[in-house]
Amino acid sequence: MNALIDARDLSVNHPGADRPVISHIDMHIDPAEIVTVVGPNGSGKSTLVRALLGQVALSSGKVERLAGLRIGYVPQRVHIERAMPMTVRRFLSLPLRVNDAQAAQVLERTGVPGLESRQIISLSGGQFQRVLLARALLNAPQLLVLDEPTQGLDQPGIVAFYKLIEEVRAETGAAVLMVSHDLLVVMRASDRVVCLNGHVCCQGTPQAVSAAPAYRALFGAESRGTLALYRHHHDHDHDDVGHVHEHVHGPDCAHDHAHAHDHAKG
Numbered sequence: 001m002n003a004l005i006d007a008r009d010l011s012v013n014h015p016g017a018d019r020p021v022i023s024h025i026d027m028h029i030d031p032a033e034i035v036t037v038v039g040p041n042g043s044g045k046s047t048l049v050r051a052l053l054g055q056v057a058l059s060s061g062k063v064e065r066l067a068g069l070r071i072g073y074v075p076q077r078v079h080i081e082r083a084m085p086m087t088v089r090r091f092l093s094l095p096l097r098v099n100d101a102q103a104a105q106v107l108e109r110t111g112v113p114g115l116e117s118r119q120i121i122s123l124s125g126g127q128f129q130r131v132l133l134a135r136a137l138l139n140a141p142q143l144l145v146l147d148e149p150t151q152g153l154d155q156p157g158i159v160a161f162y163k164l165i166e167e168v169r170a171e172t173g174a175a176v177l178m179v180s181h182d183l184l185v186v187m188r189a190s191d192r193v194v195c196l197n198g199h200v201c202c203q204g205t206p207q208a209v210s211a212a213p214a215y216r217a218l219f220g221a222e223s224r225g226t227l228a229l230y231r232h233h234h235d236h237d238h239d240d241v242g243h244v245h246e247h248v249h250g251p252d253c254a255h256d257h258a259h260a261h262d263h264a265k266g
């Protein structure tokens with residue numbers, strides 16, 4: 001089946017920056033898969049997502065999106081919307097007008113039924129994220145794009161949110177592209193993980209990425225938790241963990257080589 005998005009050799013230079021924020025990235029999103037982008041602050045995750053959506057100018061490369069692709073996008077910075085005096089019902093009708101039944105149904109689906117008359121500003125962080133997800137689902141997206149959807153949620157809230165995402169994927173067949181800092185939960189809930197630090201350090205199944213030196217170097221102590229998650233199951237021969245694609249550094253790399261030392265150490 002055709003990829004929903006296929007990107008080749010993507011580089012983005014923000015105005016005034018002395019080097020590319022992201023460089024030479026190849027990436028694709030297939031139908032119905034959950035792909036999560038992880039990486040340190042400032043590693044270009046949001047820029048990559050916006051480049052895939054055609055929202056930033058590319059300095060190199062090409063992005064192909066399936067013709068007519070329906071995308072439900074929840075951007076990272078929605079605090080302005082949140083501060084506006086507005087009911088949930090009205091918020092759901094922006095920009096796409098929906099009827100009461102559709103609004104009620106989508107709120108039910110995202111686990112926050114009956115919130116229509118509540119002011120956006122009065123919602124808890126977890127309720128607000130579910131309302132954002134509800135709005136993103138209204139145009140029956142083939143691809144949901146969620147930029148740090150669990151920011152500000154506590155651990156049970158994070159786990160519950162990812163569970164909801166998996167349910168939505170199973171029901172609708174939508175692919176999901178996420179940016180996240182919740183390494184442990186991401187590893188459980190994703191089909192594929194892309195580890196970013198200006199360039200793609202490594203990508204593959206969660207299991208393969210969690211064992212990759214580049215991932216371990218980038219996330220240090222935090223990565224041990226995700227590796228342990230898989231080691232736990234490795235009391236038998238297990239070659240089929242999927243392939244990890246690691247970036248090979250060259251003389252033209254314009255990015256931070258922090259993790260290259262780890263390769264050298266073996």
Ligand SMILES: Nc1ncnc2c1ncn2[C@@H]1O[C@H](COP(=O)(O)OP(=O)(O)OP(=O)(O)O)[C@@H](O)[C@H]1O
Pocket residue numbers: 014015017021039040041042043044045046047048
């Ligand atoms: N529109 C812009 N103009 C100039 N610089 C930008 C712009 N957007 C992002 N940047 C810079 O590009 C770098 C990468 O930003 P980006 O938001 O893509 O990273 P991120 O990995 O999503 O970060 P975080 O985890 O903190 O959200 C940062 O140094 C940021 O300041």
